[in-house]
Amino acid sequence: MIPFAFGDVTVTRVVEIPRSAYPTASMLPDSTPETIARHDAWLRPHFYDESTGDLGSRIQTWVVRMPGRTILIDTGVGNGKTRHESPLWNQRQGTWLDDLAAVGVRPEQVDTVVCTHLHVDHVGWNTRLEGGRWVPTFPQARYVIPGEEWEFWTWEAAEGREASGCIADSVTPIVEAGGAALVDARHEIAPGLRFEPTPGHTPGHVAVRLTTPAGEAVFSGDLMHRTVQVAEPQWSSRFCHDPVHARKTRQAFIESHADTATLILPAHFPKPGYIIRAPEGFRFRPA
Ligand SMILES: [Zn+2]
Known part of the structure; x- marks a missing residue:
């Protein structure tokens, strides 16, 4: 980089x-492989790890x-x-x-x-x-x-x-x-x-x-763990001490940084980038 x-x-x-020790669907207990896969079109290739068949971490x-x-x-x-x-x-x-x-x-x-x-x-x-x-x-x-x-x-x-x-x-x-x-x-x-x-x-x-x-x-530390959470900010991680509070903090952060020039560098994302507001919802654009 x-x-x-x-x-x-x-x-x-x-x-x-x-890479992570935890598959995404296990890291984000409210998600499933199917609900994550709905986002493949924008997550691939930048935020995906073909070697594990999962999101990059x-x-x-x-x-x-x-x-x-x-x-x-x-x-x-x-x-x-x-x-x-x-x-x-x-x-x-x-x-x-x-x-x-x-x-x-x-x-x-x-x-x-x-x-x-x-x-x-x-x-x-x-x-x-x-x-x-x-x-x-x-x-x-x-x-x-x-x-x-x-x-x-x-x-x-x-x-x-x-x-x-x-x-x-x-x-x-x-x-x-x-x-x-x-x-x-x-x-x-x-x-x-x-x-x-x-x-x-x-x-x-x-x-x-x-x-x-x-x-x-x-x-942004562990405010988000996987890139898909930009689009699904209600998904907290299995390691969130207070998942409801974490969700509120994450949603507010995504709202307030969408379509700004602020570079976002989460601790575990494979690439830093920018939060954007697309017609279908929030997305992450690699820097
Ligand atoms: Zn961490």
Whole structure:
């Protein structure tokens, strides 16, 4: 993917895993293979994965560079972590750090790491294993985390309701090392880059809006998981904490961004793009 440029701000991505552990109809419990297939005409070929016969999906990190700043948005699954959810995730030994280096980013260069929410596939590379301990992967970085997420998930973990273990191995070590900034849902991360509350998928889920004189973009996290949700925004995912709230947030977001020049970069879409209003309903046009 060619980097996107907004004046002196560039956006690049690093893909960690090029597919999902869950088929779309299982990820979106209100959908069926038949209702998804109604959208084939616009979903193919850009948002489709012929190798799986399903909609495309990625676990990926967005790299935002602006003068003097290198910012990562969401950090995937990570390496060496015990993850019983998926063999693709468990004790993974992937090349993500090398792939980050290939786009010109060494860990020491990263000044800010942003988590849109604290799910297992968004916090993994926050830490890496060193001498039997989980340590921050990015030693110079401030990790910017919605405070409401931290409060909610530490409570869930304490009550035994966070099955993956990602808070213990990928978030708590950052907080204990003093590297976390637990912030409110409208926090300004950098000039022109700020959080925006988009609750529902998780209680403190945020999007990250980039506003520049040269254009606007939104890193929408897990507000949507699969491209078909642009046309069927009532379909929440199996991992949405409050599916009804997630639906309302998603519907409002799609309405307000349709037919605008705002580039939308969802965490798991195979390509970023633009929301458009077609005669038949909302669609997503690849950038
Ligand atoms: Zn996710």
